[in-house]
Amino acid sequence: MAYEVLARKWRPKTFDDVVGQGHVTRTLANAIEQDRIAHAYLFIGPRGIGKTTLSRILAMALNCEKGPTTHPCGECDNCKGIAAGSDMDVIELDAASNNKVEDIHAVLDQVQFAPTHSRFKVFILDEVHMLSNAAFNALLKTLEEPPPYVKFIFATTEGDKVLPTIVSRCQRFDLRRISVGDIVQRLRFICNAEKIEITDDALLAIARGSNGGLRDALSALDQLIAFKGTDLSEADVLAVFGLVSREALEGLAESILKGDIPGILRTVAALDESGKDMRRMTAELLWHFRNLLVCQQAGAELAKQDVTAEQLAVLEAQAKLAPPQRIVEISSLLSEMEGKLRAALSVRTLVEMTLIRCARAAKTVSLDEVIRRLTALRDQTIRRLAAAAPQGPAAAPAAPQRAAPPAAEPPRPVAPPPLKPEEDLVPEDEEELEPCLLHTPPEPAGATSPVPAEPLQNSDGQYVDEIVNITLRLFGGHVRI
Numbered sequence: 017m018a019y020e021v022l023a024r025k026w027r028p029k030t031f032d033d034v035v036g037q038g039h040v041t042r043t044l045a046n047a048i049e050q051d052r053i054a055h056a057y058l059f060i061g062p063r064g065i066g067k068t069t070l071s072r073i074l075a076m077a078l079n080c081e082k083g084p085t086t087h088p089c090g091e092c093d094n095c096k097g098i099a100a101g102s103d104m105d106v107i108e109l110d111a112a113s114n115n116k117v118e119d120i121h122a123v124l125d126q127v128q129f130a131p132t133h134s135r136f137k138v139f140i141l142d143e144v145h146m147l148s149n150a151a152f153n154a155l156l157k158t159l160e161e162p163p164p165y166v167k168f169i170f171a172t173t174e175g176d177k178v179l180p181t182i183v184s185r186c187q188r189f190d191l192r193r194i195s196v197g198d199i200v201q202r203l204r205f206i207c208n209a210e211k212i213e214i215t216d217d218a219l220l221a222i223a224r225g226s227n228g229g230l231r232d233a234l235s236a237l238d239q240l241i242a243f244k245g246t247d248l249s250e251a252d253v254l255a256v257f258g259l260v261s262r263e264a265l266e267g268l269a270e271s272i273l274k275g276d277i278p279g280i281l282r283t284v285a286a287l288d289e290s291g292k293d294m295r296r297m298t299a300e301l302l303w304h305f306r307n308l309l310v311c312q313q314a315g316a317e318l319a320k321q322d323v324t325a326e327q328l329a330v331l332e333a334q335a336k337l338a339p340p341q342r343i344v345e346i347s348s349l350l351s352e353m354e355g356k357l358r359a360a361l362s363v364r365t366l367v368e369m370t371l372i373r374c375a376r377a378a379k380t381v382s383l384d385e386v387i388r389r390l391t392a393l394r395d396q397t398i399r400r401l402a403a404a405a406p407q408g409p410a411a412a413p414a415a416p417q418r419a420a421p422p423a424a425e426p427p428r429p430v431a432p433p434p435l436k437p438e439e440d441l442v443p444e445d446e447e448e449l450e451p452c453l454l455h456t457p458p459e460p461a462g463a464t465s466p467v468p469a470e471p472l473q474n475s476d477g478q479y480v481d482e483i484v485n486i487t488l489r490l491f492g493g494h495v496r497i
Contacts, residue, residue, distance in 0.1 A: 021234075021235070021238055022206060022210075022234045022235075022237060022238050023231045023234040023235055023238070026206050026234065027069055028066070028069050028073065029073070029076075029088070029090050029099070030073065030087055030088065030090075031044065031045055031073060031077075031086060031087075032087075034066050034069065034070060034073070035066070035194055035198050035199075035202050035230055036065070036066075036192065036193075036194035036195060036198045036230075037065070037066055037070070037191050037192070037194075039189075040059075040070060040189045040191060041070070043189070044070075044074060044077075045086040048077055048078075048083075048084050048085065048086050049086060051084075053078065053084065053167070054186075054187045055159075055162050055166065055167060055168065056159055056162075056167070056168040056169075056170070056185055056186040056187065057071075057074070057167075057168070057169050057170065057186060057187050057189065058144075058170045058171075058172070058175070058178070058182075058183060058186035058187065058188045058189065059071065059169070059170065059171045059172075059189050059191060060171075060172055060173075060175035060188065060189070060190050060191065061173065061190060061191030061192065061193075062173060062191075062193060062227075062228065062229065063173055063229055063231070063232070064226075064229025064230055064231030064232045065191050065192070065193060065194055065228065065229055065230065065231075066191060066230070067142075067171035067172075067173075067191060068140075068142060068171055070191075071140045071142075071169045071171055072098055072099065072106075072140070073088070074138075074169060075098050075106045075138040075140065075167075075169070076088040076090070076094070076095050076098045076099070078135060078136050078138065078167065079094045079095075079098065079103075079105065079106065079134040079135050079136055079138070080092060080094055080095055081093075081094060081095075083135070084135070094133075094134055103134070104132055104133075105131040105132055105133065105134035105136070105137050105138065106134075106137075106138045106140065107123070107126065107137075107138070107139050107140070108140045108142065109123065109139065109140065109141050109142070110142055110143065111141045111142060111143050111144045111145075111146045111147050112142075112143040112146040115146045115147045115148055115151060116148060116150075116151060117148065117150040117151045117154050119151065120147070120151040120154045120155050121154060123139060123155075124154070124155075124158055126139075127139075127158055127162065127163065127166055128163070130163075130165055131165055135165075136165055136166070136167050137165055137166050137167070138166075138167045138168075138169060139166070139167070139168050139169070140169045140171070141168070141169070141170050141171070142171045142172075143171070143172055143173070144170040144171065144172045144178060144182075145172040145173070145174045145175070145177035145178050149179070152178075152179045152181070152182055155182070156181055156182070156185070159182065159185045159186075160185050168186070170182075170186060175188075175190070192228075193227070193228025193229070194228050194229070194230050195228075196220070196223045196224065196323065196324065197323070197324060199222075199223040199226060199228075199230055199233050200216070200219045200220055200223045200324065202230060202233075203219050203222060203223065203233060203234075203237060204219060206234070206237075207219075207237075210246075211246065212237075212241065212246045212247075212248065213246060213247045213248065214247075214248040214249075215248070215249050215250055216324075216326075217249075217250035217261075217262060218248050218249055218250045218252065218253045220250075220262060220324060220327075221250050221253040221254060221257075221259050221261070221262070222236050222237060222240075222253055224259065224262075224300060225253075225257050225259050225296075236253075236256075236257065239256065240252060240253060240256060243256055250262075258291060258292055258293045258296070259292070259293075259296065259300075260287060260292050260296070260297045260300060262326075262327070264283065264286075264287065265297070265300055265301060265304060266304070266327075266330050266334075267279075267283065268280065268283045268284075268301065268371075269301065269304050269305065269308070269334060270334060270337070271283065271375070272346065272371060272374045272375050272378055273334060273337040273338045273378050274337060274375075274378070275375045275376070275378055275379040276375065277372055277375050280368070280371045280372065280375060281368060284364065284367055284368050284371065288364045294357065294363045294364065294367050295354070295357050295358075295363070297367075298350060298353060298354050298357060298367065299354060301350060302347060302350040302351060302354060305343055305346055305347045305350065306347065307323055307327070307331055308331050308334055308335060308343055309340060309343045309344065309347065311328070311331040311332060311335050312335045312340050312343065313340060337378075338378050341384065342377060342378050342380070345377045346374045346377055346378060349370055349373055349374050349377065350370070350374065352370075353366060353367070353370040
């Protein structure tokens with residue numbers, strides 16, 4: 017008997033077996049139970065996530081001898097014929113190679129004939145976006161009002177290329193990429209059934225390299241079994257597919273967050289000498305910082321949807337090393353580098369320079385921190401002035417009331433001498449503000465001024481305290497408190 021690859025051998029046979037598409041399977045199952053089956057469906061999504069599988073399961077659910085049912089038996093002649101692709105009433109057409117208007121006319125000729133032995137005649141058109149405009153237009157009238165025994169199921173990876181007039185006549189379902197956790201769980205189930213010994217880190221590496229496609233993950237597992245046998249480890253996966261280990265990736269992210277530039281350069285050199293794909297490493301590092309930002313902003317409950325328990329523990333620890341605004345800046349730099357890698361003459365040099373910029377960004381003082389320090393210093397100055405103000409003399413005994421002399425007009429403040437043009441640093445709209453003496457007066461003996469917390473350092477090695485002093489000197493006489 018010919019060998020059957022894992023992707024075909026373990027293709028789901030029921031809605032419950034489909035991984036990661038619960039929003040689609042639930043809707044289809046409810047439609048069958050409520051007898052609200054539409055005449056046309058459109059499945060859109062990237063490769064290897066279950067579009068063709070869902071199309072066949074839906075056809076089996078409609079034409080099963082026990083159906084329509086949400087759980088096709090898989091044992092009747094109709095179910096076996098649909099699974100094998102030999103059923104006469106379920107016509108599968110590759111629209112990529114049959115994209116002319118003549119091919120659609122052949123389909124329309126079959127529409128007028130009732131099914132031979134099934135309940136419905138089902139037409140499954142894969143990669144439907146490849147049809148020409150003439151072919152789409154030829155299909156419009158029949159797709160809008162088909163015979164009651166005809167069902168159309170379309171599948172495509174590029175939904176934006178399907179004519180809006182076609183989409184409006186279908187029930188559209190957007191399939192999503194399968195999460196890493198779901199792929200790892202499915203691979204573990206298949207490996208246990210096939211009696212394959214494989215570590216959790218190896219499964220995680222396969223899931224990371226599959227880019228959300230379960231079919232790609234199963235194909236990679238098939239290739240690894242042919243390479244190493246039934247005992248697989250993470251090192252085998254990394255050697256075959258050129259991936260970066262999870263520990264190396266997380267260590268590189270930690271070096272960036274701590275500003276450890278020598279550690280970054282050592283890691284990049286080791287990865288380059290071992291032949292790792294720098295473009296894939298950049299994409300995975302960007303995804304790691306994305307998960308880190310989700311963990312910071314939305315909490316571990318939302319972050320664990322895309323990572324395993326081990327990864328989540330690392331994310332929670334690294335989330336304390338930098339504030340969210342710095343993570344956003346690092347992610348922006350990595351995204352910019354990812355677009356430049358295709359045209360880079362020296363990939364390693366570009367990666368090193370960008371990661372050094374990321375490390376400096378992780379330690380650069382932000383504008384929010386500067387404003388916070390200025391606000392804290394202003395409050396300290398006000399409290400110090402209030403504490404140093406002299407108290408009034410004790411109240412004297414009440415004297416006989418006399419007629420109060422007319423109050424003398426208080427002396428008008430003497431206007432300060434005009435500044436030279438190069439010294440006029442106050443905006444014109446603020447020159448009428450009353451001066452507020454922020455210049456600190458001499459402190460009494462024995463008094464100690466509060467010392468700010470550890471100085472913040474910016475990317476050029478200067479201290480933010482210097483910025484504070486300059487700011488106060490420039491605007492000390494005209495600051496609004």
